[in-house]
Amino acid sequence: MKKKVDHLQELASEYYIRELSKEEVKRLDEAIRADEPGIREAFTSAAKQEWAMHHVHHMDDHRIIHFEPSRKRMTRLRAIAAGITLLFSAGSLFLLHQYRAPHSISVASVSECYTLMGEAVTAVNNGRIRKIKKGSVLHSSDRLVVPRGCRLSFNYLNDDTKIQLADRTEIKVADRHGAKHIRLLNGKLTANVDKQPEGKPLRVITHDAEAVVLGTSFEMFSGEKTRLAVTSGRVRFDSASERLSHEVPAGSMIDSGSWNRRTFEIKTLTPIKEATANLKDRLQHIGVDSARNYVGLLRFDLSSLQNRIYEAYLALRVSKTGSDHQSEGKVTLYRIEDDENGKIKRTAISHYEGRVCTGMDLVFDIAPQDLTGGVDSLLIEMDGEGNEFWFSSSKGERPPQLLLKTATRQN
Amino acid sequence: MNNNTEQHEMLLRQFYIEQGKLRGYIFSSTRDYHATEDILQEVSIAIVKDAATFDTSRPPLPWFMGIARNQIYRFYRKKARDANNVSFEAIGDCLPYFETFGTEPASSNELALKRCMSRLPGRQKKVMELRYMDDMNCSQIAHALGRSVQSIYSLLKRMKIELRKCVEYQLAGEQL
Numbered sequence: 001m002k003k004k005v006d007h008l009q010e011l012a013s014e015y016y017i018r019e020l021s022k023e024e025v026k027r028l029d030e031a032i033r034a035d036e037p038g039i040r041e042a043f044t045s046a047a048k049q050e051w052a053m054h055h056v057h058h059m060d061d062h063r064i065i066h067f068e069p070s071r072k073r074m075t076r077l078r079a080i081a082a083g084i085t086l087l088f089s090a091g092s093l094f095l096l097h098q099y100r101a102p103h104s105i106s107v108a109s110v111s112e113c114y115t116l117m118g119e120a121v122t123a124v125n126n127g128r129i130r131k132i133k134k135g136s137v138l139h140s141s142d143r144l145v146v147p148r149g150c151r152l153s154f155n156y157l158n159d160d161t162k163i164q165l166a167d168r169t170e171i172k173v174a175d176r177h178g179a180k181h182i183r184l185l186n187g188k189l190t191a192n193v194d195k196q197p198e199g200k201p202l203r204v205i206t207h208d209a210e211a212v213v214l215g216t217s218f219e220m221f222s223g224e225k226t227r228l229a230v231t232s233g234r235v236r237f238d239s240a241s242e243r244l245s246h247e248v249p250a251g252s253m254i255d256s257g258s259w260n261r262r263t264f265e266i267k268t269l270t271p272i273k274e275a276t277a278n279l280k281d282r283l284q285h286i287g288v289d290s291a292r293n294y295v296g297l298l299r300f301d302l303s304s305l306q307n308r309i310y311e312a313y314l315a316l317r318v319s320k321t322g323s324d325h326q327s328e329g330k331v332t333l334y335r336i337e338d339d340e341n342g343k344i345k346r347t348a349i350s351h352y353e354g355r356v357c358t359g360m361d362l363v364f365d366i367a368p369q370d371l372t373g374g375v376d377s378l379l380i381e382m383d384g385e386g387n388e389f390w391f392s393s394s395k396g397e398r399p400p401q402l403l404l405k406t407a408t409r410q411n
Numbered sequence: 412m413n414n415n416t417e418q419h420e421m422l423l424r425q426f427y428i429e430q431g432k433l434r435g436y437i438f439s440s441t442r443d444y445h446a447t448e449d450i451l452q453e454v455s456i457a458i459v460k461d462a463a464t465f466d467t468s469r470p471p472l473p474w475f476m477g478i479a480r481n482q483i484y485r486f487y488r489k490k491a492r493d494a495n496n497v498s499f500e501a502i503g504d505c506l507p508y509f510e511t512f513g514t515e516p517a518s519s520n521e522l523a524l525k526r527c528m529s530r531l532p533g534r535q536k537k538v539m540e541l542r543y544m545d546d547m548n549c550s551q552i553a554h555a556l557g558r559s560v561q562s563i564y565s566l567l568k569r570m571k572i573e574l575r576k577c578v579e580y581q582l583a584g585e586q587l
Contacts, residue, residue, distance in 0.1 A: 015497065016442055017567050018549055018560075025495055032501040043497075044508035047439050049571060051513055054444035056525050057543040124452060143449070176544070183445070207490050240551070 009042040016050040105140040105175045111162070112153040116355045121145065121152050140175040146187070148354055151361070156180060159194040161202065166190075166363075181205065188221040193233075205240075209256040212236040216250070229253035229264060229405065251408065253310065262407060264310055269402040272375070273299035274393050284396040285319050288331055288380050289388035296380035296391065300402045302373050309368040311405040314350070314378065316391040317398040320358040328355045329386020333364045334379040337372070346379065356389055419462045425471040426458055433475055435509025439502045440483045445546065450482040476503070520578060527577035535570055538563065 008031045011024055020028070031039045113121055113134045121132040123142040130136075132144065138154055146152050146169045153164045161180065165171065169187025173180075179200035182189070185207075193202050195215035204211040206222040216233025220226065228237050230248045237246045237254055246261060248254050254261045276287045277295040287294040298314075314333065330353040339345040350364040382389065392398050426433075433454065438447040457478045465474060480499060496502075528539060541547045541555060549567070553560040 013568070013571070014564070017571075018564050019495060022495065025497060029497045029501045032497060032504055035504070040505045040508055043439070044435065044505050044512075047435055047509075048512060049575065050442070051434075051438050051444060051447070052521060052524055053539075053543050053571075053574075054546075055513065056521055056528065057540070143452075 005037055005039075008036060008039050012039060012043040013046040015043070016046050106137045106157060107140050107142075107173055107175050107180070108138040108154040108156045108163075110134055110136045110138065110152065110154045112151070112164075114151045114360060116147075116149045116357050116360065121147070121150055138173055140173065143170065143172045143185075145170050149356065149360055149362075156194075159196075160192075161194045161196075162192045164190040179203070184220055184222040184226075186222055188219065190217075190219045192217045206256075208240045210238045210240060212238065218248075226256040227253060231266075253405070262310070264405050265408050267305065267404045267406055269300050269302065269404065270394060270399045271298045271402075272301045273297070274400065284393055286316075286380070286391045286393050286400070287388060288382050288391070290329070290382040290384060290386060292388070294382075294388065298378045298380070298400055299375060300378070301375050302371060302402075302404075303375065305373065305404070305406060307407040309371060309373075309404050309406050311403075312366040312368050312371055313403045314364040314366060315401045315403055316362045316364075316380075317396075317400075318356045318358055318360040318362055319390050319392040319396050327387040327389050329353075329389065330383045331380055331386075331389060332383055333366070334381065335370055335372075336377045336379050349378075351383075362389075362391070418465065418467065419459055421467075422458050422462050422465060422471055423455070426455060426475060429472050429475060431512040432472070432506045432509045433479055435512035436476060436499075436502055436506065437479050437483060438512070439505070440480075440496050440499065441486055442496070443486070443546075444543075446486050450479060450486065453482050454478050519582065523578045523581035524574065526581060527574050530577075531570065535566065538566055539570065542567065 008028065011020065011028045011031075014020065015025075015028060028039075028043075032043055110132055111134070113132055113136070115121055122145050123130050123132050123136075123138065124145070125139055125142045132138075132152065137157075138144070144152065144165065146165045146167055148167050150167050151165065152169075153162060155162050163182070166188040169189060170185040171187075171189065172183040172185065174183070175181070177200075178197065180196070180202040182202070182204045183206075184204055189204070191202070191204070191213070193213045193215050196202055196213070202213045204213070204220050206220070206226040209226040209228070211218065211220055211228050213235050214233070216235055217231040218233075218235050219229040219231070228235060228248060230250050230252055232250045234250070235248045237248050237256075238244065239256060239259070244259055246254055246259065248261060251265065252261050252263050274286060275297045276282070276285070277297060278293045279287055286296040286298070288296045331351065332348050333350040333352075334346040335349050336344055336346050347370065349370040350366050352362060352364065356362055380389075380391075391400065393400070430451070434447060434451060437450045438444070441447055441450070454475060458475065461478075465471070476499075528536070531539060538552055538556070541552045542549075547555065549560050549563045552558075553563045556563075
């Protein structure tokens with residue numbers, strides 16, 4: 001009997017250290033539910049000890065929400081409640097007091113913050129939410145949320161390291177004894193990393209991989225898997241679950257999971273033809289509007305590309321025209337081609353739904369297999385109701401760009 | 412609006428009261444310190460956001476736990492791995508023991524633990540840092556230090572027992 005109890009208590013303690021087998025978890029689960037002697041105490045006390053060990057190591061980060069039974073705490077909570085109520089019920093900007101977390105280390109300053117009207121880039125730290133704008137200081141343990149259509153860049157305070165965050169990206173920044181740590185929870189970041197002090201590399205950690213950087217430029221995307229693309233220098237890419245570590249040199253990319261390293265180059269194509277159907281003037285713009293039947297047309301010549309395309313994006317700069325500063329709607333990007341009967345065949349290859357504002361770069365992700373490799377004609381159309389979208393043409397402030405990450409010859 | 416505010420306040424007050432239990436519930440499910448704190452934050456935000464939909468005739472803790480469970484499922488989906496955790500029912504049975512889980516301010520317990528850890532020999536301290544500061548699992552630590560995974564399990568287990576004894580000794584000394 002005692003032997004069984006000891007074994008179960010040991011399992012309870014090991015549950016927090018190693019991956020138990022399914023049978024062991026089942027045994028532990030049954031013991032807890034059956035309330036075997038001392039098992040619940042052992043299980044919870046092991047949890048508390050394990051948590052305390054982590055907590056003691058991260059105490060200096062001030063990342064724990066201590067909901068102390070004080071009037072001050074309740075006042076803070078009410079402030080959050082009020083802010084979030086405004087955000088979600090009024091659908092407008094929520095304005096919370098600029099807050100500097102006590103004792104948290106300042107790590108970076110925001111150099112660019114682009115937001116759509118009614119949206120906000122926010123930082124959450126120690127249970128508090130604050131709105132981020134150009135010039136805001138970021139603190140260790142800030143969790144940054146960049147909503148759809150927004151973008152953010154920040155520079156570290158102690159060197160020239162610059163990080164850019166794409167829309168729909170969520171990260172956490174932390175200072176670990178002078179080393180820069182970024183947890184990429186979702187989305188995409190681009191980094192230009194200054195030379196880092198010895199023994200204190202910049203680390204970008206995702207759910208399944210980690211990039212360790214001493215000084216370089218790279219892009220990292222975290223979704224179902226993590227993709228790292230290095231543009232200069234070298235980055236060490238480690239698997240979170242396997243004993244795998246790769247040195248990724250400039251011009252190479254690697255995905256977690258497959259761990260095959262491939263070399264790449266970035267090509268930027270501008271359209272060989274661009275127009276707005278049913279609109280003859282305003283050549284500086286490409287218009288998309290359902291009410292007036294404006295449809296954007298772009299044609300790109302990919303015939304000179306010999307190598308495989310890994311990633312493709314169409315980037316369109318939203319331009320200001322007349323009194324239109326902001327628009328909303330759903331637009332679909334189609335590839336068009338003649339079918340065997342000579343009729344025009346449209347294939348939807350990407351879409352965007354939401355608001356756009358002047359100055360925003362609307363980026364459509366395109367699956368490489370949706371490009372033919374010859375001359376590709378793309379059509380942008382608004383579905384149903386919505387306000388007009390205007391994009392800069394090649395004659396405007398920034399031409400439409402088809403950004404391609406392609407294999408190099410040796411691949 | 413007033414009713415909404417009152418409801419928010421009531422729910423946040425309850426959230427504060429139940430926070431230890433929730434933290435224990437989430438940590439036992441994820442076994443991930445950072446994820447636990449993130450999920451706890453998400454729960455507090457969701458409570459405020461969805462306060463208007465809460466049926467006040469019902470106890471709030473099961474509602475909080477439901478929100479936490481959704482976030483935990485999301486965490487596992489994102490990690491793309493099998494949860495392999497003790498069931499939510501079993502963890503739910505342990506809730507009374509989680510009452511004060513991580514809600515005390517820097518306690519003498521934590522300070523004693525910190526003191527005890529600072530006295531660990533160099534190699535053990537390294538393992539401790541890799542595990543708790545760099546959030547590495549046992550396989551990663553074994554890989555980093557060129558040792559077997561089993562030896563890291565054993566070392567961690569032994570260290571935790573020693574640390575528990577050391578903390579008890581320190582706290583007993585304070586009381587004398």
